[in-house]
Amino acid sequence: MNLMQDPPAKPLTRITVMQGQARVSAGPRVEFSTVLGSCVATCLYDPEAELGGMNHFLLAEPQPGAPATGFDEHYGVYLMELLINEMLANGASKPRLRAHLYGGANMHAGMARIGSMNAEFARGFLARERIALVREDLGGNSARRVEMRPASGQVRCRTVANSMAPAASPAPRAPAASGDVELF
Numbered sequence: 001m002n003l004m005q006d007p008p009a010k011p012l013t014r015i016t017v018m019q020g021q022a023r024v025s026a027g028p029r030v031e032f033s034t035v036l037g038s039c040v041a042t043c044l045y046d047p048e049a050e051l052g053g054m055n056h057f058l059l060a061e062p063q064p065g066a067p068a069t070g071f072d073e074h075y076g077v078y079l080m081e082l083l084i085n086e087m088l089a090n091g092a093s094k095p096r097l098r099a100h101l102y103g104g105a106n107m108h109a110g111m112a113r114i115g116s117m118n119a120e121f122a123r124g125f126l127a128r129e130r131i132a133l134v135r136e137d138l139g140g141n142s143a144r145r146v147e148m149r150p151a152s153g154q155v156r157c158r159t160v161a162n163s164m165a166p167a168a169s170p171a172p173r174a175p176a177a178s179g180d181v182e183l184f
Contacts, residue, residue: 012029012031014033015031016034017055018056019039020074030150033147035145036103036145036146038165039118040056040122041056044092046096059118060121084097099132103118107143107162137157143163
């Protein structure tokens with residue numbers, strides 16, 4: 001007797017979404033993954049376009065009175081807009097978008113409640129943009145690992161050891177150029 005076997009499935013392409021990043025895909029074998037402490041990740045999905053995306057932001061928005069330096073990829077205000085615009089550019093429709101929010105833990109007692117501020121910002125942003133929030137796992141004091149299959153919109157969130165969460169500080173930037181400029 002000769003048994004028919006299914007061909008082996010193609011391996012999953014795992015993409016880590018780091019602080020300050022947003023990724024979008026419709027690939028059926030793609031999985032986004034991130035680890036969060038006080039940071040927040042937004043997972044967006046358009047069920048009709050079978051397209052999804054994830055961002056990972058460190059801080060909600062610049063403090064009032066902070067010097068305007070253009071955009072900063074660590075702020076949610078920038079990464080939320082980037083994620084939505086990338087989704088729309090790849091065929092999503094804003095009225096169909098569905099959101100999940102994860103993270104926002106307050107990792108260290110006695111310190112600023114950055115996680116709570118990030119969670120509050122993300123909820124408010126989605127409400128202002130009229131994007132349906134269908135699931136959230138925010139707050140507490142535990143780190144989380146989030147995995148998303150963007151083409152299906154499936155998301156898994158689980159708590160992990162706090163030591164797995166990235167440090168809550170932006171990556172160092174190259175120093176700004178300085179010196180005299182001569183115009184011709």
